Amino acid sequence: KNQVEQSPQSLIILEGKNCTLQCNYTVSPFSNLRWYKQDTGRGPVSLTIMTFSENTKSNGRYTATLDADTKQSSLHITASQLSDSASYICVVPTSGTYKYIFGTGTRLKVLA
Amino acid sequence: EAQVTQNPRYLITVTGKKLTVTCSQNMNHEYMSWYRQDPGLGLRQIYYSMNVEVTDKGDVPEGYKVSRKEKRNFPLILESPSPNQTSLYFCASSFLGGSGPNEQFFGPGTRLTVL
Numbered sequence: 041k042n043q044v045e046q047s048p049q050s051l052i053i054l055e056g057k058n059c060t061l062q063c064n065y066t067v068s069p070f071s072n073l074r075w076y077k078q079d080t081g082r083g084p085v086s087l088t089i090m091t092f093s094e095n096t097k098s099n100g101r102y103t104a105t106l107d108a109d110t111k112q113s114s115l116h117i118t119a120s121q122l123s124d125s126a127s128y129i130c131v132v133p134t135s136g137t138y139k140y141i142f143g144t145g146t147r148l149k150v151l152a
Numbered sequence: 153e154a155q156v157t158q159n160p161r162y163l164i165t166v167t168g169k170k171l172t173v174t175c176s177q178n179m180n181h182e183y184m185s186w187y188r189q190d191p192g193l194g195l196r197q198i199y200y201s202m203n204v205e206v207t208d209k210g211d212v213p214e215g216y217k218v219s220r221k222e223k224r225n226f227p228l229i230l231e232s233p234s235p236n237q238t239s240l241y242f243c244a245s246s247f248l249g250g251s252g253p254n255e256q257f258f259g260p261g262t263r264l265t266v267l
Contacts, residue, residue: 071253072253074253074255074256081240081261081263082260082261083156083242083244083258083259083260083261084195084242084258085258086255086256086257089253089255091253129194129195133253138183138185138200138202138208138248139197139200139210139211140185140195140197140256142187142194142195142196143194144192144193144194145194
């Protein structure tokens, strides 16, 4: 069964600290993996898209990694800011179709 | 400004009263999709469309209908809403094709309550 699982479910960190969010997937065949940021009550916004050939990709203070062999991805946030407080969602499309499998997200809260 | 718009943003209705949630995009995207988001379940795909007059079911299509008569619009229709369709709904769009995966752009969401 195609699944995307994220951990932790929630996370609280102090402003300025780093954190890493995890995503494990069982979607097969695999073509790409996406990370989204979703502020409360708003639509998700794309942070990065990683194809199976990419290991690391950065977008400002966000760095995503992908290990297609172990079917794991991580999102590392450096020097967190209060505005990073949001849910972070991992998404994997089923290759050959246009269906998307979403993880349930990690809710991050950054405290001053 | 490139965007996906949804209307209404908030809706409270009663069981059985037909409703339509509109979705429109101004980016000339071929692909459009509807999702619902429920606490603890994440986003789940309801229907998607790869172009005008081409639609297909997602994971949770029961109780919903869609149509794609124009490229920019993709309305979601609830013929006979029930309380279990109370949810936060998102429309999204993207290009198809090209050399790599295409980013999906999401609308602001429609919060629907069915009494």
